[in-house]
Amino acid sequence: MAPTALFTTITPRGRCPRPLFLVLTLGLLVAIAACTEKPKTASEPIRFAFQNRIGSALPVIAVEKGFFADQGLDVKPLRFNNGPACAEALYSGSADFGTMGDTTAIISASRSENLTIIASHCTGEHRHRLIVRDGSPYKTLADLSGKRVGIKKGTSTYGGFLAAMAAAGMPAGSITVTDLSPSTLPEALAAGSIEAFAASEPTPSMGELKGGRELMTFGGLGNRYPIMLLAQNEFLTNREADTLAFMEALKTAEGFVRAHPEETAAIMARATGLPPEVMQSAMERHTYALTMDAPILSSLSETAAFLKAHGKVQKVPDFSTASTDRYLR
Structure with missing residues (x-):
């Protein structure tokens, strides 16, 4: 049967009586709402x-x-x-x-x-550490002046690094910060593309396993x-x-x-x-x-x-x- 036959055979004039029309319309609206309603947030x-x-x-x-x-x-x-x-x-x-x-x-x-x-x-307080290669001559943060240090910018490690530089009286920019993902820092240090890196655990410990040593932590700065x-x-x-x-x-x-x-x-x-x-x-x-x-x-x-x-x-x-x-x- 054609879809319109369901409606055209109800009355001689082919139109639904008003009450039935309202019922069908309401049913259609409910069906549409059920199909379009988003799942409950919970x-x-x-x-x-x-x-x-x-x-x-x-x-x-x-x-x-x-x-x-x-x-x-x-x-x-x-x-x-x-x-x-x-x-x-x-x-x-x-x-x-x-x-x-x-x-x-x-x-x-x-x-x-x-x-x-x-x-x-x-x-x-000491979960952020600065790692250098074992055998490197660096003993203090100041020794890294003019050197490249790998850090992920925008992290709490980066904030600690800036605070450590300020505490050491080092001007911003005296150390070149290379923005690197923490997972790449130990390899970058071992390859010599950076002289040091700063990160939170487990990256410093991984760096130590790959030939690095701790230069300092960022503790003692009131954070x-x-x-x-x-x-x-x-x-x-x-x-x-x-x-x-x-x-x-x-x-x-x-x-x-x-x-x-x-x-x-x-x-x-x-x-x-x-x-x-x-x-x-x-x-x-x-x-x-x-x-x-x-x-x-x-x-x-x-x-x-x-x-x-x-x-x-x-x-x-x-x-x-x-x-x-x-x-x-």
Whole structure:
């Protein structure tokens, strides 16, 4: 039967009676709405951008041990090897949550009002290190004047490096910074294309395994180098229950890291490619805890002021609105 026959045979004049016409129209509208309606927000996976680095033990453990799934969450891990890549995923809307060092978090918060800092999950005053080739003549940071140093710009390592130069009384530009991905730094040092590199773990330890030695850390400069967790504001507004469950999974991971250091080291060794015995030593440079307390905010504020003074950000974020501890209470 032709499609129009369903309607033309109902009445002699080939038209539906008004009540039936309304019923059919309403049914058609409902069908269209059912086909075009987006899936419920709560059913969408949570996109989590984090780093396969030692400082990100809580995210790695939460994924590997299934702690997100235990909370009934469908989390899609997005693994990167540096904070700026995580920040870009958040900024572009490709991620709902993202982890990054303090400098990257400050830059992100200063550029976008759509992101909120909700926690620090790791700190480590000495987790950023400057590595040179073993046997090189360099003994101090000043010895690297006029030399090439590999660093991923925009990272908390870069912020620590700038602070170390300022503390040493070295003018900006006295060391040539080569912007390189952390994964390429040990090879670049071994090949002689740079004289030193600065990075957070596991890159310094990998550099030592390939013939490097530590020149210095970026500790003692008043910065705890917290690794921050940021989220899209729209996600926080629309999926508060999932956010609380997400944080609960990270709290479970925090307890696991504290209770099972050897198993944690083994899991992190597989995630980073670092030997387990080296991993345990590197992890000792970190303190793993979910927090958003006054010392963290103070550290962020001081770093933000330093970055603004050196022209790395145009404004200092208002942390009273750009951060919150409500998801940790």
